[in-house]
Amino acid sequence: MTIAIxxxxxxxxxxxxxxxxxxxxxLQISAGTGFAQIEPxxxxxxxxxxxxxxxxxxxxxxxxxxxxxxxxKRLRAMAAYIQAANRNAKVLVSVGQAALTExxxxxxxxxxxxxxxxxxxxxNAAIALVRIHIALAWPNSGLAATPxxxxxxxxxxxxxxxGRLQNPAAPVRISAAL
Amino acid sequence: MLLAHSLxxxxxxxxxxxxxxxxxxxxxxxxxARRFPxxxxxxxxxxxxxxxxxxxxxxxxxxxTTFWRVDWGDLLxxxxxxxALVGEIFALLFGSYTSLARMGKTLIRGVGIVLVFAxxxxxxxxxxxxxxxxxxxxxxxxxxxxxxxxxILVFIxxxxxxxxxxxxxxxxxxxxxLSVSACVHLATxxxxxxxxxxHSTRVILDFVNMATYHxxxxxxxxxxxxxxxxxxxxxxxxxxxxxDVWNRxxxxxxxx
Numbered sequence: 001m002t003i004a005i006x007x008x009x010x011x012x013x014x015x016x017x018x019x020x021x022x023x024x025x026x027l028q029i030s031a032g033t034g035f036a037q038i039e040p041x042x043x044x045x046x047x048x049x050x051x052x053x054x055x056x057x058x059x060x061x062x063x064x065x066x067x068x069x070x071x072x073k074r075l076r077a078m079a080a081y082i083q084a085a086n087r088n089a090k091v092l093v094s095v096g097q098a099a100l101t102e103x104x105x106x107x108x109x110x111x112x113x114x115x116x117x118x119x120x121x122x123x124n125a126a127i128a129l130v131r132i133h134i135a136l137a138w139p140n141s142g143l144a145a146t147p148x149x150x151x152x153x154x155x156x157x158x159x160x161x162x163g164r165l166q167n168p169a170a171p172v173r174i175s176a177a178l
Numbered sequence: 179m180l181l182a183h184s185l186x187x188x189x190x191x192x193x194x195x196x197x198x199x200x201x202x203x204x205x206x207x208x209x210x211a212r213r214f215p216x217x218x219x220x221x222x223x224x225x226x227x228x229x230x231x232x233x234x235x236x237x238x239x240x241x242x243t244t245f246w247r248v249d250w251g252d253l254l255x256x257x258x259x260x261x262a263l264v265g266e267i268f269a270l271l272f273g274s275y276t277s278l279a280r281m282g283k284t285l286i287r288g289v290g291i292v293l294v295f296a297x298x299x300x301x302x303x304x305x306x307x308x309x310x311x312x313x314x315x316x317x318x319x320x321x322x323x324x325x326x327x328x329x330i331l332v333f334i335x336x337x338x339x340x341x342x343x344x345x346x347x348x349x350x351x352x353x354x355x356l357s358v359s360a361c362v363h364l365a366t367x368x369x370x371x372x373x374x375x376x377h378s379t380r381v382i383l384d385f386v387n388m389a390t391y392h393x394x395x396x397x398x399x400x401x402x403x404x405x406x407x408x409x410x411x412x413x414x415x416x417x418x419x420x421x422d423v424w425n426r427x428x429x430x431x432x433x434x
Contacts (some may be wrong), residue, residue, distance in 0.1 A: 014329075
C-alpha cells in the first residue's frame with residue numbers, strides 16, 4: 001500500500017506540474033516579452049570579480065580568516081551578477097524565439113544564434129551557481145566563472161545583430177538595450 | 179452504469195482506438211506524419227494492438243491464457259512505441275539547439291537509468307496479490323512502463339521550463355496528451371497492483387484509464403489538426419536610460 005501511495009502522490013504532482021506548464025504557456029503567448037525586461041549589468045565589475053589574479057592578490061595580502069570572509073562576499077556578489085545575467089538570458093530566449101518565426105531568413109538566423117547563445121548562458125549559469133555555492137562552503141577552492149563572461153559577451157553580440165536586422169533604422173538603440 | 183462490458187465500457191475502449199487511426203490518416207494527408215513518424219507509428223500500431231486485445235476480451239472463443247498473451251504482446255509493443263515517441267518529442271524540442279542537445283541527452287540517459295532502478299524497486303516491493311503470474315506480471319509491466327514514461331516526460335517539461343523554451347504547438351500537444359495519459363495510468367496501475375482493491379473498484383479504475391485515454395486522443399486531435407491563432411505582435415517600448423548605459427558597455431566589450 002505504501003508503494004501505491006508514493007506512486008499516486010508522485011503521479012498527481014507530475015500531473016499538476018504539467019497542467020501548470022500548460023496554463024503558463026497559454027499566458028505567455030498572450031502576454032509576450034521584450035527588451036524592456038532586461039536588467040543592466042556592470043560587466044566590467046563582474047570581470048573584476050572573476051579575475052583569478054585578484055583572488056591571488058587578496059590571498060597573499062590578507063590573513064587566512066579575513067581572506068575567507070572577503071572571498072565569500074565576492075562569491076555572493078558574483079552569484080548576484082550571474083543570476084541577473086541568467087534572467088536577461090531568459091528574456092532573450094523569449095525575444096529570440098518570437099523572432100524565429102519571422103519570414104526574413106537573416107533575422108531568423110540571427111534569432112536562432114541569439115537563442116542558442118542565451119541557452120548556453122543559462123546552462124553555464126546553472127553550473128557556475130552550483131560551483132559558487134560549493135565555493136562558499138570552501139572559499140579556498142578554485143572557481144572558474146570565466147566561461148560565463150565569454151558566453152555573455154557572445155550573447156550581447158548576437159542580440160545586437162538581431163536588433164539591427166529587426167530594426168535597421170535604429171541599430172544603436174536596440175543594441176544598447178543589451 | 180460503470181460495469182465491465184456495459185455500453186459505456188465498450189465505447190470508451192473502442193472509440194479512441196478508432197479515432198486514433200483516423201487522426202493518423204489525416205496527419206498523412208496533411209503531410210504532418212513526416213514530421214512525427216513515431217507518433218504516426220504509435221497512432222496506427224497501438225490502436226491495432228488495443229483493438230486486438232479488445233477482440234480477445236469480447237470473443238467467447240478466445241481463452242483467458244490467449245487473452246493475457248495478446249495483452250502482453252500489446253504492452254511490449256506499446257512500450258517500444260512510447261520510448262520512440264518520447265525520443266521524438268525530445269528531438270523536436272531540443273534538437274535545433276546545439277547548446278542543449280548534448281547536455282539534454284546526457285541528463286535524460288541519467289534520468290532514464292534512475293527511473294529504471296526506481297521501477298525495478300517498486301516492482302520488487304509490490305505485495306503478492308492473488309492473481310496468476312501472467313496477470314500480475316502484466317499489471318507490474320503497466321506500472322513499470324508508466325513510471326518510466328511519466329518520469330522522462332516530467333524531466334522534459336522541467337528541462338524546457340528551466341530554459342524557458344517555447345514549445346512548438348504540435349509537439350506540445352503530443353507531449354501533453356502522452357503526459358496526462360502517463361500520470362493518470364501510473365496512479366491507477368499503482369493502486370491496482372499494490373492497493374489490494376476489490377474487483378468493483380478495479381473496474382472503476384479501468385473506466386478512469388479509458389476515459390483519460392479518450393481525452394488524450396481528443397487533445398492530440400486538437401493540437402495536431404486545429405490551427406493556432408496568430409497573435410499580433412506590437413513593438414516593445416525600449417527604456418532610454420538603460421540603452422545609453424548598455425551601448426557604452428557593449429562598445430567596450432566588443433572592442434576592448
